[in-house]
Amino acid sequence: MFMMCVSAFSVATALLLFLLWILVFYLSRRSCQHLCSLSLPTAVQSRRLFSLYRVLTECFSPSLPGPPSLPLLGNMLDLTRGHLPSHLTSLARCYGSIYRLRCGKTTMVVLSSAQMIREALVKKWPDFAGRPHSYTGDLVSGGGFSISLGDYSEEWKMHRRLVHSALQRCCAQSLHAVIERQALTLRQVILDYKESPVDLSKDFTVAASNVITSLVFGKEYNKSSAELQRLHDCLNEIVSLWGSPWISALDTLPLLRRFPNPPFSRLLKEVERRDELIRSHLQDCKDKNADGIITASLLQCQDQTGGQSQRTTLTETQVHMAVVDLLIGGTETTAAWLYWMVAFLLHRPEVQFNVYNELCTVLDSRYPRYSDRHRLPCTSALISEVLRLRPVAPLAVPHRATRDSSIAGYFIPKDTIIIPNLYGAHHDPDVWDDPNTFKPERFLEDKGASTRALVPFGGGARLCLGESIAKMELFLFAAYLLRDFQFLPTGNKTSLPDLKGVASVVLKAKPFHVIVRPRP
Numbered sequence: 167m168f169m170m171c172v173s174a175f176s177v178a179t180a181l182l183l184f185l186l187w188i189l190v191f192y193l194s195r196r197s198c199q200h201l202c203s204l205s206l207p208t209a210v211q212s213r214r215l216f217s218l219y220r221v222l223t224e225c226f227s228p229s230l231p232g233p234p235s236l237p238l239l240g241n242m243l244d245l246t247r248g249h250l251p252s253h254l255t256s257l258a259r260c261y262g263s264i265y266r267l268r269c270g271k272t273t274m275v276v277l278s279s280a281q282m283i284r285e286a287l288v289k290k291w292p293d294f295a296g297r298p299h300s301y302t303g304d305l306v307s308g309g310g311f312s313i314s315l316g317d318y319s320e321e322w323k324m325h326r327r328l329v330h331s332a333l334q335r336c337c338a339q340s341l342h343a344v345i346e347r348q349a350l351t352l353r354q355v356i357l358d359y360k361e362s363p364v365d366l367s368k369d370f371t372v373a374a375s376n377v378i379t380s381l382v383f384g385k386e387y388n389k390s391s392a393e394l395q396r397l398h399d400c401l402n403e404i405v406s407l408w409g410s411p412w413i414s415a416l417d418t419l420p421l422l423r424r425f426p427n428p429p430f431s432r433l434l435k436e437v438e439r440r441d442e443l444i445r446s447h448l449q450d451c452k453d454k455n456a457d458g459i460i461t462a463s464l465l466q467c468q469d470q471t472g473g474q475s476q477r478t479t480l481t482e483t484q485v486h487m488a489v490v491d492l493l494i495g496g497t498e499t500t501a502a503w504l505y506w507m508v509a510f511l512l513h514r515p516e517v518q519f520n521v522y523n524e525l526c527t528v529l530d531s532r533y534p535r536y537s538d539r540h541r542l543p544c545t546s547a548l549i550s551e552v553l554r555l556r557p558v559a560p561l562a563v564p565h566r567a568t569r570d571s572s573i574a575g576y577f578i579p580k581d582t583i584i585i586p587n588l589y590g591a592h593h594d595p596d597v598w599d600d601p602n603t604f605k606p607e608r609f610l611e612d613k614g615a616s617t618r619a620l621v622p623f624g625g626g627a628r629l630c631l632g633e634s635i636a637k638m639e640l641f642l643f644a645a646y647l648l649r650d651f652q653f654l655p656t657g658n659k660t661s662l663p664d665l666k667g668v669a670s671v672v673l674k675a676k677p678f679h680v681i682v683r684p685r686p
């Protein structure tokens with residue numbers, strides 16, 4: 167009897183709370199819409215109502231699972247692990263494909279399945295299109311004016327839209343020819359090695375970089391160019407310093423900014439050097455009437471006067487930072503992917519053979535064009551599988567919730583940091599059979615059903631800006647290389663490349679040597 171009374175009481179309380187929540191939800195939504203037009207006391211009341219709604223929503227939604235956190239440190243130690251993407255993926259096996267980590271006052275939510283990532287980034291894109299604000303992020307992004315690190319705003323949308331249109335125009339006009347030329351140059355570089363064991367990492371970086379510098383500055387370089395070296399060293403140093411704990415500590419513990427910090431001083435110096443280099447390249451483009459097709463397009467955007475409804479002008483800083491975005495986003499990513507492709511092919515030589523056979527049969531003896539990709543399923547499957555196993559931006563770039571929202575029924579408060587764990591989604595055992603094994607044939611067998619679960623370029627408002635360029639590059643570089651060469655290990659099985667790699671902002675394979683034999 168007593169038990170029956172208790173349960174009746176609990177049901178009644180829950181019902182009452184639920185009704186109260188509905189009432190508060192309704193009133194708070196109405197008040198929020200009119201908040202600006204209200205008198206001060208009414209506005210205060212409405213805000214209180216809204217806070218009450220927030221508290222009740224939090225109470226009603228289940229709390230996010232996650233590993234235990236230490237006092238003060240929270241889960242910071244989890245974030246300093248060597249191979250962060252695979253560590254976050256192993257946590258997903260314990261806590262599920264959505265879990266939280268705490269870092270000081272900040273809550274981070276890690277999404278490790280394609281379904282969750284799509285829900286947040288694509289379906290609810292306006293809620294999760296923000297970027298975290300940070301002191302050091304502002305310094306490296308010209309005050310938050312880069313596309314990749316700038317927060318979501320009307321100004322940012324216009325910036326991205328104009329740069330995106332410039333890229334689309336360039337893709338249509340000259341991208342194919344630029345990549346073909348670089349693929350042929352790379353072919354010659356490899357032929358010159360005359361089958362001696364080589365590490366191709368730098369050659370891939372130069373090839374990928376030349377595609378971008380041709381489009382941006384109308385210039386290409388060879389491997390020994392001091393100018394190219396300066397540009398790469400500077401950009402790589404900025405990316406690696408910015409990711410270091412010495413620098414991120416300045417964002418979480420502002421007090422540290424008062425003390426000397428040599429890595430931070432180096433970062434500032436490199437940012438200054440980068441800006442000088444880019445300024446002089448842009449000046450060159452202006453003086454020579456803009457050879458680089460993207461920059462020409464961006465500089466035109468700068469010259470136009472703004473329309474009434476849609477502004478069409480970019481500031482000098484926006485053009486400058488767009489160039490930085492394209493150089494950083496477009497070099498190490500494509501190069502790292504090519505290097506991974508060779509590493510995996512050394513482990514499964516029969517895949518090389520199948521792709522080579524396909525290229526010879528379908529194309530006779532000519533070089534492939536991007537439009538051939540639909541007739542080359544083995545080549546396309548190889549590209550998808552390498553992107554799946556080693557997404558080169560394994561944790562994308564952190565997002566920020568721009569307002570209170572939810573993912574998979576969990577309440578996500580405004581300003582929560584969202585980490586799309588693309589690496590985890592691509593190793594999800596519920597979607598991929600034998601997820602850790604390199605098996606391009608999986609994309610042939612299930613007739614593309616699982617390509618929806620492939621999210622190497624992110625999605626939604628923050629979808630990789632260079633996706634179309636990257637896809638054409640991966641296809642043409644891979645097809646040219648595999649048509650002309652056979653990649654062979656330098657010795658026995660123990661000389662095969664390590665397949666775990668080193669994870670930072672970009673996931674790269676560890677250095678390895680290979681013998682490249684020209685096909686007859």
Ligand code: HEM
Binds near residue numbers: 633
């Ligand atoms: C294999 C090649 C590439 C992969 C896998 C890749 C992947 C990604 C990913 C996962 C993001 C983050 C998306 C997010 O925040 O949710 C991103 C952003 C970005 N990527 Fe790429 N990328 C590649 C090549 C390129 C190229 C070639 C360029 C430029 C030419 C580029 C430029 C950018 C830019 C500017 C952003 C920032 C977009 C924004 O915040 O709105 N990427 N990329």
